[in-house]
Amino acid sequence: MQLDRLLAMPRLGLSPVVTADAPRIRGVYTTDLPDPGRYLDGGELVLTSTTWYHEPRDADVFVAALSGAGVAALVAGTAGVGVLPDALRDACARHRLTLLAVEDEVSFAALTETVLAALDGAERRAPSAGLHRGLVASMASGAGAEGLVDVFARATGVWCAVLSATGRPIAGGVPEVTGQQLARAHRDALAAGGFPAVRALSGGGELTLFPVQSPVAHRPPAGYLAASGDHRDWAPGVSDAAWEVCALLALDKTAVQERRRIEARFLREAVDLLAAGQETAAEARLRGLGLGDSALGALYLSTTGSPYGAELAATVLEDVADRVPGCSAAIPVDDGAYLLLVPEGTDGVAEAAERLAPLIGHGRAALGTGSPATGAAALRRSVDEARHAHRVAALGTGTVRTAGSDELSSHLLLIAAVPDDVRRLYRDRLIGVLERYDTEHGSELVATLSAFLDASGSWQRCAEQLHVHVNTLRYRLRRVEQLTGHSLATLRDRVDFCLALSIG
Template sequence: MRLRSLLAMPRLRLEVVTGEDELDRAIRWVVTTDLLDPGRYLRGRELVLTGLVWRTRPADSETFVRALAEAGVSGLAAWDLALGAIPADLVEACRRHRLPLFKVPEDVAFATVTEEVVRQLSADRAADLTAVLDRHRRLVEGTGLDAVLDLVGHCHVLAPTGRVVAGPPPHDPGALAEAFLTAPRLPHHVPALGMSVFPVAGGAVPRVADWFIASEGDFGDWPPERRDLTTELAAIVAIERARLDDSARSHRDLVAAAAAGDVARLRDAGLADAPYVAVAAAGGGDLRPEDVRAVLAEALPRPRAVGLLDDEVVALVPAGGEDVAAEARAALGLLAPGLPHGGIAAGVSDVATAPGLRAAVEEARYARRLAAARSAERPSPVCVVRHDELATHVLLLASVPDDVRRMFKVRLLDPLEEYDRVHGADLVRTLETWLQYSGSWTRCAERLHLHVNSVRYRIQRVQELTGRDLSRPEDRVDFFLALRLMGGDRP
């Protein structure tokens, strides 16, 4: 849209005050401001509307117009309601900086000007860009998404973690991502940010595994042409996402080779010398393994390969200075608002080179099982377990079937939990602390702020209720394991 087009809009009745020879300038957007120096909020090619609230003295006109000119603004439309005219100093400043100046009639609201210009811009873009976007649909594999977004303008492509995939960074990507994950339905307008969010896959995949588009304005007020344009853009983004997914699927062989300990295949793929960390993950609820693969590829720092292994997702991440487990936990935590309880459980191995990757994958998968068990006992949308949380007994417990683990815990601890519930005796905590201090009556009493005789009485009651003898090492081990199954790492 050109500045000249404003003169053809009958509702606006704008008049050119100065800059008749600059009316072929293009308008990208329309902005209303009453700041004296709004330059940092402008990106260029705007039509600026102002009521001159910023003007307290004639010299202010030079400051204001210079800021607009340096920002690359296309034109200025103004009216001073209190003065009833456009000040001569503003006209002179616009003439000096070659900035076209329009007079807005006193009975025409700035909102009317904005509405008319935005409607025309949307219609023009839809008409002009349909063919271009269609070509980019075919060419995007070679050009990328940024070239397409440059054409559309005021759009951003983001991952549900808030990572900016393409386009300039929006004001608050984290808030946009949370709005996308938690909106009751999509598309969704985010009034606080003045933007609307749209899914790329259109509901075909869970939001935590999708990308989304954020576009300025309330989609409910858009003309049909702009909605069609956004739909076309989503299709183009989906093509680019599919292309990247195809590349990721080619890494499944690397994951299989690591799990099998096939050092020759790993060496052929260039994984022989560098150290790696293995990560295993699985999802619950409606999350399919393929969805978890997409989530893990997004959450991990620079994964070398992410692929399916049986019903789990396994990733190989180059070992650098970062803490892979901490970064994965932080990224998955950002997705928690869009996950059900027990949504994703993940395990992270120690660092290993090619000969040790088989053991690293097994370690990560054991850690993932422990994470799943913890999520089941203490419902949480995300649980990540590190390799250093895997003691020998934990590895053993992770390999035991769930029904056996549950029965083992019930037989040993249910009588104590029921007694505590009825009498408030705190037997479970006393037993846990006593075992923690290797059966020391004194240290246990000090830790619980009890008399030693009270500790002795409680432990005696534990033995009576369970029929176990805590002087026997095997009975102590049984209780220790049962407490770990219950969540014995509580403070």
């Protein structure tokens, strides 16, 4: 049990006197021995009436014994001595031991009973021998994730929520823990790495997150089991039971993935037929998947910089497909992306990618969307739009970059079609020289050039936006022209600068 949970119990009348990093409380020990070190194992909440204190040296001997044994904290009563000795405060501060004062009206017996009840309460209940049979029977009955967490909670007293790969609650629940808190704990656990992960909740308490293994190699976990409390405080066998729940959830995911694999094969055939112009055959394949009669839009998503590579994109899209009825399976396509067909009005794809941002690291996710379409010919156009929009999105900035079909009339589409090495060379010749000059001289030529072009070449408006004098602006832009060999007086050169700045 964490110390802050103990302090949150108002009926105990505890108040901190000296605070330090405290180990977890694993027991209670009451003593008035001058040197109780030999009787301590570590992790105890030590209760003392302080009657052993006669001189300042006594405090140092007593506290040194507690600190050396690794106790969690010291609770000192003053009913027998009147006031808390200053020497005791000083010794606890010196040895970095948490010291708590207790009100005279609170008996040590009541304090001990309360702490032991918290340690040995529902969350410490050992699972019965029949838990394994109950979990397997629940899975066999088709009760799914809801049935598994219900059986687990009844047997152990530990409440659980099942989360999707992106941290979306899909079954069960933890009392007084909101979906937002679950999402935050999921994101923090991904950022920290390593499972099971214990995360503190903003309102007090803790969650332990266990991963559910993906049935597809090289992908992140397919989901998570978020259980109330710290698994290190659970009774023997409870953690093993939680891992068994995760294994059964993974088994259920395997069955779902097998269905998706079959659907993906037919969708691949339909997309290839669309590309070949065989619209009638493509429509037949789509109808076989239940996708031929409603408006669908195409999504292209790729991820880079993650140890999971493009498979992280597949994880995001499959999470969307689980949430939104009427989606296709996700299939790999060109540009290292995955394609998903979604019903008209589907949203939340970028948000799902943002939830996995800790796994992207310094990389990026690029999402391109096509217009909703009905019929094979229109769907082919939507797929083409999504592919080109994906290339435009990849030129953007930020962790999750998006572009839609409405951006395909932009010059960015032309830039996206240019090979990467040509884009880099083009940008370096115009902007790279300015960036290097800014770095060496602490100037702001790139920012000034961008602001000038955004102001459509208006000297006065640009100067006001940058909060500089017009003469200062003219000096900076003359320097830009000298360094690049381009003139801002001509439309052609201004277009060159605009294009170069749009290349991230």
